[in-house]
Amino acid sequence: MGWGEFAAALAAFGLSHVVPVRPAVKAALVARLGRGGFGASYGLLSLALLVWVIAAAGRAPFVPLWDPALWMRWLANLAMPVVVGLACLALGAANPLSFGGRAAGFDPLHPGIAGVVRHPLLWALLIWAGVHLLVNGDLAHVVMFGLFAGFAALGMRGIDVRLRRMWGEAEWRRLAAGTANRPFGGAWRGYRPALWRLALAALVWAGLWHLHLPVIGVSPAP
Template identity: 65%
Template sequence: MDWLEFVVALLVFMASHAVPALSGIKGALVSRLGRGGYGAVFGVISLLLLWWVIAAAGRAPFVSIWDQQIWMRWLINLVMPLVMLLICLSVGAPNPLSFGGRAEGFDPARPGIAGVVRHPLLWALLIWSLVHMLVNGDLAHVILFGLFALYAAVGMAMIDGRLRRKWGADVWVTRASATSNLPFGGNWRSYRPGWSRPVIAIVIWAGLLHLHLPVIGVSPLP
């Protein structure tokens, strides 16, 4: 019973991402709310459920697997601004090869952020999950962030496979030829992002750093 809230929160969070797509609910809501409206509603619900599952992990019985070290806190504080930058450079950018991007304006020869890495949002989730698992070495958090990391890693291969089947192998290879699943494995040298998204990333990162203690209940500072 001590684990009940964590298990329920985790199952609800996972179901909220799987059920809409598998059941056809997503398509119905997109046609009703529009893609932007659905994205906004789904984003808010996802953030609230993410807060719940993280809070539930903190209330689960503490079973230590490894001890936290000070260098782990330094590492996560160095990495998280890069994670936020990757997110802000990705959302709405020309990249039909992964979710969060758009088809309009995409040039396979100069793929933009997709030339840095094909699935930037999933890489952001993967890095976020791994560094948070590192600094939270108890069983509940290892399960939580380990599942997020697994979801991100498997999701990259699943999206590639789905688009290859949808477009056909030749079209997929043409569109993905200058990209890579590994960071900086594609044509990233031609990428010239503007200043607005990095500035937004810094502002959001600073806000999250400030809100981490009152919202999550733990200071992220070393």
């Protein structure tokens, strides 16, 4: 328990996001489990390890660094609908340029959510981690959310570099022409998100709000 468990949980989470996605390892796992089986297994493993990391951070020794101000809690509450919205609009959408998207149906001239931002899931993670870092002013949570934020920021560049190398510079530029790492820096005008995705985002956000206190032990209300 304590710092040892927290370090072990962080190490396991980090390894789970490095080893399985290496091309040779991923190809072997997909061949054994199938693409759907790999995706489901990887998603469940990531979720389980994320729960462990959060629980371990809560059990680590409490070392206060600052007292969260009221405006920080308001900022977190205003940011969370954006986080959930980005995630619901990105998962399974046509976007071969980033994590969580699919290649089929992608049109570089009308890139959809990728035109809003090239890496919507990683931006969701970055915003989530950033605002939760502010409202948790103790050492363990600052380390945890800081690492998540760094992982998201570095992941955007890492995916771009890997796809450039895999596809070639010309093909990557062709596909990414209407996208940008900066929000609203691509061809987002004319994008109309599916209503069912927006409805799902509202339901997920409401569920997270109501479950935050019984599951996490802290009310999200300012």
